Amino acid sequence: xxxxxxxxxxxxxxxxxxxxxxxxxxxxxxxxxxxxxxxxxxxxxxxxxxxxxxxxxxxxxxxxxxxxxxxxxxxxxxxxxxxxxxxxxxxxxxxxxxxxxxxxxxxxxxxxxxxxxxxxxxxxxxxxxxxxxxxxxxxxxxxxxxxxxxxxxxxxxxxxxxxxxxxxxxxxxxxxxxxxxxxxxxxxxxxxxxxxxxxxxxxxxxxxxxxxxxxxx
Amino acid sequence: xxxxxxxxxxxxxxxxxxxxxxxxxxxxxxxxxxxxxxxxxxxxxxxxxxxxxxxxxxxxxxxxxxxxxxxxxxxxxxxxxxxxxxxxxxxxxxxxxxxxxxxxxxxxxxxxxxxxxxxxxxxxxxxxxxxxxxxxxxxxxxxxxxxxxxxxxxxxxxxxxxxxxxxxxxxxxxxxxxxxxxxxxxxxxxxxxxxxxxxxxxxxxxxxxxxxxxxxxxxxxxxxxxxxxxxxxxxxxxxxxxxxxxxxxxxxxxxxxxxxxxxxxxxxxxxxxxxxxxxxxxxxxxxxxxxxxxxxxxxxxxxxxxxxxxxxxxxxxxxxxxxxxxx
Numbered sequence: 279x280x281x282x283x284x285x286x287x288x289x290x291x292x293x294x295x296x297x298x299x300x301x302x303x304x305x306x307x308x309x310x311x312x313x314x315x316x317x318x319x320x321x322x323x324x325x326x327x328x329x330x331x332x333x334x335x336x337x338x339x340x341x342x343x344x345x346x347x348x349x350x351x352x353x354x355x356x357x358x359x360x361x362x363x364x365x366x367x368x369x370x371x372x373x374x375x376x377x378x379x380x381x382x383x384x385x386x387x388x389x390x391x392x393x394x395x396x397x398x399x400x401x402x403x404x405x406x407x408x409x410x411x412x413x414x415x416x417x418x419x420x421x422x423x424x425x426x427x428x429x430x431x432x433x434x435x436x437x438x439x440x441x442x443x444x445x446x447x448x449x450x451x452x453x454x455x456x457x458x459x460x461x462x463x464x465x466x467x468x469x470x471x472x473x474x475x476x477x478x479x480x481x482x483x484x485x486x487x488x489x490x491x492x493x494x495x
Numbered sequence: 496x497x498x499x500x501x502x503x504x505x506x507x508x509x510x511x512x513x514x515x516x517x518x519x520x521x522x523x524x525x526x527x528x529x530x531x532x533x534x535x536x537x538x539x540x541x542x543x544x545x546x547x548x549x550x551x552x553x554x555x556x557x558x559x560x561x562x563x564x565x566x567x568x569x570x571x572x573x574x575x576x577x578x579x580x581x582x583x584x585x586x587x588x589x590x591x592x593x594x595x596x597x598x599x600x601x602x603x604x605x606x607x608x609x610x611x612x613x614x615x616x617x618x619x620x621x622x623x624x625x626x627x628x629x630x631x632x633x634x635x636x637x638x639x640x641x642x643x644x645x646x647x648x649x650x651x652x653x654x655x656x657x658x659x660x661x662x663x664x665x666x667x668x669x670x671x672x673x674x675x676x677x678x679x680x681x682x683x684x685x686x687x688x689x690x691x692x693x694x695x696x697x698x699x700x701x702x703x704x705x706x707x708x709x710x711x712x713x714x715x716x717x718x719x720x721x722x723x724x725x726x727x728x729x730x731x732x733x734x735x736x737x738x739x740x741x742x743x744x745x746x747x748x749x750x751x752x753x754x755x756x757x758x759x760x761x762x763x764x765x766x767x768x769x770x771x772x773x774x775x776x777x778x779x780x781x782x783x784x785x786x787x788x789x790x791x792x793x794x795x796x797x798x799x800x801x802x803x804x805x806x807x808x809x810x811x812x813x814x815x816x817x818x819x820x821x822x
Contacts, residue, residue: 316579324571329563342570346610349578424561443558471554478557 296366296446297326305361311353319365320349326445327373333440334377336429344380348373366447367454374437374455381433420481427477431470438463439470569757577610608762608789612749613805615687615714665693675813678706680722680822682730682741685813687714695733704728710750711735716813718745719768720822734761736790737774744768745814746782747806758793764802766810 300308300319307315327348332341351372359368431439437456441447449467453460677683678697681704686692690713698705704724708715710732717732719741730741734750745766753759763772764787772780772788778797780788787806789798802810 313579320575320578324574325566328566328570332563333561338564342566345566345570346574346577349574350610350613353578420557421560421562424558428558428561443555444561444563474558475554478554481557 297322299364299366305365309356309359309361330445344376367451371455427474435466435470438466442467577614609803680720683718685716689713706730708732712750712752714749716747716809718813736761736792739763740771744770745810746770747810758791760789760791762789764806
């Protein structure tokens with residue numbers, strides 16, 4: 279059986295299906311701002327874009343603001359969109375650039391510094407009464423821990439990982455979206471998976487290494 | 496293995512079975528007891544992976560627990576309206592909705608307001624009198640105000656700044672395009688479509704001209720003219736949230752009505768010069784060129800930021816529009 283690049287076992291966990299890449303005719307209509315095409319696009323991309331931004335930012339208000347801004351930028355730039363090219367990378371490029379702009383903004387950096395300071399203080403206070411692993415495991419939901427592990431990924435790895443795993447973009451599409459080579463994107467995804475395996479290893483109660491050993495290139 | 500094979504009689508202790516079958520049976524019967532609940536992980540224990548793909552699947556199962564929330568219906572409606580260019584529903588002037596019962600938003604939703612403003616301005620742009628380059632532009636005409644309703648119909652009018660012809664007048668532009676009113680060579684105000692403005696006072700005292708207006712709903716772009724004397728003349732626009740006082744400038748005021756889902760407010764944007772903004776709770780801001788302030792009707796903390804692009808454009812347009820005679 280012939281394997282596509284995306285079906286290889288080294289691609290890591292199977293990604294979720296992403297938003298559809300509309301047909302060429304639909305994309306051409308979208309570039310003309312045809313009302314029906316706009317509506318189809320909105321219905322197909324609204325929730326995926328919002329959830330992408332939420333996963334990247336971890337904040338509902340920021341995700342809402344950037345969702346709106348993303349759609350407005352898409353609307354403004356539709357005339358520059360080439361319908362011959364796939365839509366998904368173009369859309370997620372806009373959203374990703376907005377996320378980067380936010381990350382680089384002074385208020386965001388200041389807020390992150392404050393959070394990190396609070397975390398550091400909290401850790402010191404927490405040090406002496408730290409509960410055992412079982413208590414930690416019982417005290418936090420798995421989803422929270424996974425969310426934190428994803429949030430702890432460096433920004434470049436997080437972008438690649440979220441686009442691939444949760445948004446279902448191919449490596450080629452991600453490469454277009456983040457303006458890197460496909461090889462570089464694959465490496466980033468691999469590094470992201472490895473870091474997640476390490477960060478989530480404590481969820482392996484039997485210590486059997488079930489999160490380890492996945493060969494990812 | 497289904498069973499042991501027989502060994503030759505007399506060899507050893509007689510017919511016997513190979514130990515594997517029994518050993519296998521004992522091993523299979525030896526079930527580890529369940530750990531006590533206090534030590535049990537609350538998470539489903541993934542099965543050990545037999546190969547790399549299995550490991551990847553286990554990790555994937557865990558990662559899929561990171562569920563993103565569904566976007567709110569309010570957000571969907573707002574983005575949809577702006578993106579698809581649907582008209583934004585306007586509340587009739589004076590018909591303000593009840594204050595919302597839910598707690599105020601933790602932070603101003605600039606994006607939402609910007610989108611609403613974009614939708615409204617697009618509507619005005621495409622339906623208004625300044626739509627295309629071939630548009631000859633407003634033709635200024637002088638009117639003798641009679642203190643009654645001035646129904647804007649894509650026109651620009653000049654009234655004598657020294658008269659009180661418009662005192663007490665209500666100016667509406669609902670569904671009739673925009674309207675520009677110049678008060679002599681001192682001020683001009685542009686009402687975008689769907690706006691309502693009450694001219695509460697036009698008065699002059701020796702050496703001073705005063706114009707006070709009340710905007711309940713809509714968009715207003717104001718500009719001082721060559722006859723405006725800083726420090727003497729006074730132009731103010733009051734909204735439910737506060738009062739904007741002009742010091743010689745081009746600026747815009749947009750008043751958003753409350754909706755059942757979000758608080759309204761007044762957005763003041765300054766293109767040139769400086770405006771003073773005072774809210775009903777004693778707060779005040781000096782808003783300079785390129786800056787804006789949004790005062791919320793529910794008392795949320797006001798937000799200051801650079802002028803959003805949708806608000807910038809109409810101010811530039813008015814600034815560059817043909818001036819009334821005498822300017």
